Amino acid sequence: MAYKNFILVCGGTGCESSRADDIYKELIASAEALGVKDDVQIVKTGCFGFCEKGPIVKVLPSESFYVEVKPEDAREIIAEQVVKGREVTRLLYKDDRQKDRIKVEDIQFYQKQFRIVLRNCGVINPENIDEYIARDGYAALEKVLSSMKPDDVIEQLKVSGLRGRGGAGFPTWRKWMFSKGVQSDQKYVVCNADEGDPGAYMDRSTIEGDPHSVIEAMTICGYTVGSTKGFVYIRAEYPLAIERLKIALKQAREYGLLGDDILGTGFSFDIEIRLGAGAFVCGEETALLQSIEGNRGMPIPRPPFPAVKGLWGKPTIINNVETWANIPVIITKGADWFAKIGTETSKGTKVFALTGKVNNSGLVEVPMGTTLREIIFDIGGGIKGGKKFKGAQTGGPSGGIITEEFLDTPIDYESLTALGSMMGSGGLIVMDEDDCMVDVSRFYMEFCVDESCGKCSPCRIGTNQMHALLVKITKGQGTLEDLEKLEKIGLAMKKAALCGLGQTAPNPTLATIKRFRDEYVEHIVDRKCRAGKCKDLVVYSIDKDKCIGCGLCARKCPVNCISGDKTQKFTIDASKCIKCGECFKACKFSAVVKK
Amino acid sequence: MAKMTLEQLRKLREEKKGDMVKRDVEGKSVQIIVGMGTCGIAAGAKQSFDEIVKAVDEYKLSGDVIIRQTGCMGLCHVEPTVEVVMPGMPATIYGRVDAATARDIVVKHVVGKTLVENHIYDRPAVDIVKK
Numbered sequence: 001m002a003y004k005n006f007i008l009v010c011g012g013t014g015c016e017s018s019r020a021d022d023i024y025k026e027l028i029a030s031a032e033a034l035g036v037k038d039d040v041q042i043v044k045t046g047c048f049g050f051c052e053k054g055p056i057v058k059v060l061p062s063e064s065f066y067v068e069v070k071p072e073d074a075r076e077i078i079a080e081q082v083v084k085g086r087e088v089t090r091l092l093y094k095d096d097r098q099k100d101r102i103k104v105e106d107i108q109f110y111q112k113q114f115r116i117v118l119r120n121c122g123v124i125n126p127e128n129i130d131e132y133i134a135r136d137g138y139a140a141l142e143k144v145l146s147s148m149k150p151d152d153v154i155e156q157l158k159v160s161g162l163r164g165r166g167g168a169g170f171p172t173w174r175k176w177m178f179s180k181g182v183q184s185d186q187k188y189v190v191c192n193a194d195e196g197d198p199g200a201y202m203d204r205s206t207i208e209g210d211p212h213s214v215i216e217a218m219t220i221c222g223y224t225v226g227s228t229k230g231f232v233y234i235r236a237e238y239p240l241a242i243e244r245l246k247i248a249l250k251q252a253r254e255y256g257l258l259g260d261d262i263l264g265t266g267f268s269f270d271i272e273i274r275l276g277a278g279a280f281v282c283g284e285e286t287a288l289l290q291s292i293e294g295n296r297g298m299p300i301p302r303p304p305f306p307a308v309k310g311l312w313g314k315p316t317i318i319n320n321v322e323t324w325a326n327i328p329v330i331i332t333k334g335a336d337w338f339a340k341i342g343t344e345t346s347k348g349t350k351v352f353a354l355t356g357k358v359n360n361s362g363l364v365e366v367p368m369g370t371t372l373r374e375i376i377f378d379i380g381g382g383i384k385g386g387k388k389f390k391g392a393q394t395g396g397p398s399g400g401i402i403t404e405e406f407l408d409t410p411i412d413y414e415s416l417t418a419l420g421s422m423m424g425s426g427g428l429i430v431m432d433e434d435d436c437m438v439d440v441s442r443f444y445m446e447f448c449v450d451e452s453c454g455k456c457s458p459c460r461i462g463t464n465q466m467h468a469l470l471v472k473i474t475k476g477q478g479t480l481e482d483l484e485k486l487e488k489i490g491l492a493m494k495k496a497a498l499c500g501l502g503q504t505a506p507n508p509t510l511a512t513i514k515r516f517r518d519e520y521v522e523h524i525v526d527r528k529c530r531a532g533k534c535k536d537l538v539v540y541s542i543d544k545d546k547c548i549g550c551g552l553c554a555r556k557c558p559v560n561c562i563s564g565d566k567t568q569k570f571t572i573d574a575s576k577c578i579k580c581g582e583c584f585k586a587c588k589f590s591a592v593v594k595k
Numbered sequence: 596m597a598k599m600t601l602e603q604l605r606k607l608r609e610e611k612k613g614d615m616v617k618r619d620v621e622g623k624s625v626q627i628i629v630g631m632g633t634c635g636i637a638a639g640a641k642q643s644f645d646e647i648v649k650a651v652d653e654y655k656l657s658g659d660v661i662i663r664q665t666g667c668m669g670l671c672h673v674e675p676t677v678e679v680v681m682p683g684m685p686a687t688i689y690g691r692v693d694a695a696t697a698r699d700i701v702v703k704h705v706v707g708k709t710l711v712e713n714h715i716y717d718r719p720a721v722d723i724v725k726k
Contacts, residue, residue: 002683002708008715045715046673046690058717060685113720122630122668122676123722134611135724138604146601201634208632209666240633256598264600329723355671363669365720379719 003041005082010056011044019071020044020055026074027057031082033075040082047360047381053093066091112378114341115365116349117202117325121209126244129251132212138257140331144220145265148331150180153224159335161347162327166192166283166320167398167424167500169346169413172327178307179225179315187227188311189218189269190318192288193234193241196280197396198447200427202351203321205363207234207241210325211248215271217327219258221317222269230271231311233288235278245273280397280451283425284499285318287453298455299499320425322351342368346412350423356393356430357384373407376430387432391515395424397444397451398504400511401437420511422504436533437516438523441509442470448505459502462493466509473520474534476527483513483520532594535579539595542583544569546591553583553592623661625705627651630676632667638674643697647677650701660705669719676716679704690716 009024024044031037048056053067057077064087066077073091080086115121124131132138144153157173164170179187191214195203207214218230234242249271252258260268274292281287282297289311291297310316326348330338339347346368352375355361359381366375372392376382383389391401400421402409409415413423431440445467454460466489469482490506497503513520522528529537542553542562549566561577564570572583572592584592599607629635629644644662651660668676673690677700680686689700691714699711 006685006710008710011713041709043710043712043715046713048717114723115720116723118669118720119723121632121666122678124665125663126666127664130607130611133604133608134614136608139608142601142604205632205634205667205669238633240636254598255604256600257604259598261598263604264598333723360670360672362671362719363667365669 003039005040006060007040007042008045008058010048010054011046022071023055023057023069023074026071027078030075030078034078034083036078036082062087065093067093112370112374113365114349114367116329117206117322117351118365121205126209126211127247129212129255136332137212138216140328141216141219143331144223145263145267150224153220156330156335160330160338162330163346163413164319165322167422169423172319172323175307176225176317179317182308182315184315186314187225188314188316189221189227189230190316191218191232191324192283192318192320193232194276194283194288195425196283197425197427199355199429200353200396200425202353202363202426204238204241206321206325208244211245213325213328214321215248215252217324218271219269220327223267225317228268231274231292232271233274233276233292236275237278242273281453281501284501289316298453301498343410343412345414350426352426352428354380354428357432358430359384368412369410371408371410372402383432390431390433390435393429393431395422396427397447398422398507399424400507401515403515420514434531436529436531437512437519438474439533441512442474444508445470456498456502458493458496459505462489463505465489466506473523475536478524480524487513538579539574540572540577540584541593542570542572543591543593546589548589552586556582556586558582623659625660625681626663627660628663628665628678630668631664634667634671635675639693640675642694643675643677643692646694646697647701650698654701654706656705670716673716681705684708688716688718689714
């Protein structure tokens with residue numbers, strides 16, 4: 001006996017609370033009543049995301065996706081779909097905006113994600129080149145080598161509107177054109193896989209899941225700009241990505257897709273791997289190139305830009321992993337196809353590493369112009385534990401925090417910059433009411449102090465000074481003048497620092513001072529941290545009315561500063577308390593109060 | 596394989612495409628695909644992979660089943676992930692697949708042709724290559 005249909009009932013916490021359980025029971029009862037229980041298996045699943053439209057019911061193999069299903073609908077689903085084989089149209093998910101946004105695909109689909117960069121991740125075996133080839137892999141290279149001139153490739157990139165995904169969003173075609181226009185005996189092609197933002201891992205996943213897409217794109221670039229030599233600069237902390245890349249390079253060489261006389265066309269190109277030692281500044285292109293040359297990884301002033309004068313003084317195209325992974329698709333599907341996706345100024349998709357206080361963390365790829373609300377609430381399934389959304393950090397230590405009022409802004413390069421943040425590499429950290437914005441700024445500034453290469457004083461001294469001021473505020477010793485100082489130093493760094501690291505290091509602090517000034521003032525004037533993150537400002541005490549005298553807190557306390565007994569209830573000696581929070585976590589009656 | 600020419604690459608692609616459409620690799624009709632990115636491995640994908648191999652052996656399925664690896668599907672919150680593709684069943688993605696669930700997938704899904712409850716997740720996006 002085999003089932004003909006499968007009905008999946010979303011069993012995520014969001015849907016559970018909106019009566020998914022009743023729907024499940026009703027479906028089973030209806031299947032029994034209508035005599036089809038042997039034709040259909042009804043199962044509960046994990047969360048499908050989309051919790052705002054829950055409960056979700058999905059029927060396979062027809063792929064019918066029903067939203068906002070009520071228990072009363074169960075019978076109709078069974079009667080129509082299982083008995084008669086027809087979809088229940090009125091429950092199907094519809095999204096009119098979606099239609100406008102992705103005109104290129106005329107199928108109606110419910111997913112908010114659209115995967116170009118991650119097209120093969122989780123689909124192919126990354127260690128088997130045949131699977132990549134079967135999914136149109138190296139078809140772009142084939143097309144370029146057999147039927148396109150270098151200028152045609154640049155024209156395609158121009159029409160596609162592709163911009164660098166590493167952060168700044170420089171038009172890719174322009175970079176390539178600069179390099180192509182320079183006469184030189186040697187040119188280089190570099191892949192920046194030195195992903196270093198806290199919380200970002202899209203480049204690692206792309207190389208681990210689909211290494212050939214980067215190799216193919218770099219080879220196309222070599223042909224276009226007239227280069228025979230490429231480097232992938234990847235951090236040594238990514239051993240699996242490096243391993244898979246090595247396997248991929250070897251297989252590509254064996255197949256004649258890399259090396260001398262590629263595919264019998266006379267064009268030669270090969271790629272070497274260079275390992276980075278994990279310095280954040282080496283993600284900055286000039287520092288990265290220095291590091292490849294064997295020098296200490298420190299930025300040098302631009303111009304001249306690497307496209308004109310890069311590795312060993314030769315024209316060098318440097319793009320990041322995500323940018324590269326887009327290119328084969330642009331060539332095979334056409335620039336017009338690509339240009340239809342996204343917003344006016346920002347084409348295509350963006351991959352975000354969605355982490356933090358969100359239910360469904362993960363790698364998400366969405367068309368440019370998707371709103372943060374869609375990413376966090378539809379795809380991410382909302383905030384963990386039903387807490388309140390406070391802000392979303394984009395762009396890592398170079399970015400800023402986007403607050404609730406801007407959740408509906410369509411995301412692209414320009415809109416994020418306008419909000420005082422930036423696209424960055426695509427780390428997206430969701431924060432809730434338990435996160436302290438001053439503490440978050442301090443964390444990012446500490447990161448920048450560690451990672452500043454020390455070459456220019458605005459960054460070397462500026463990050464240290466800003467960090468000291470932020471520490472002072474989190475300790476409750478700050479003054480209102482400190483806020484002004486922070487802003488002053490920050491603005492000076494933005495103007496005077498040598499490279500992107502120093503110019504953007506003040507961003508998280510400046511953005512939070514702008515959006516959460518009241519929280520800074522609270523730390524300074526009231527000596528209070530509302531999120532309870534800044535240890536020095538937190539005081540633990542015990543609510544006598546709630547305390548039942550079990551003594552669990554006293555047993556957990558590592559410094560024995562809680563005393564009392566069953567009759568008298570317990571108290572905390574604040575002078576000895578080290579504010580570890582163990583008592584707060586231990587108490588089952590919420591009697592320990594954190595203020 | 597030796598170095599190819601443009602023509603040979605085209606031929607190879609058509610050939611391999613056929614294989615992918617058939618979803619039939621090396622004459623085996625059932626594919627169990629384990630997500631083995633850093634994230635999946637960190638969450639225990641290797642243990643799940645081993646358990647699948649063991650269960651497939653125990654049920655003498657190795658003539659029909661091919662176990663493959665792939666990269667990260669992006670469902671970090673439910674790693675490790677396992678996809679099962681086989682005739683007569685919808686292609687299914689399972690998440691939070693620990694060793695016990697891995698065994699359930701072989702016993703219930705592959706042998707019993709029923710879905711394993713509470714572990715089903717959704718592929719996050721349509722496939723642009725397939726179209």
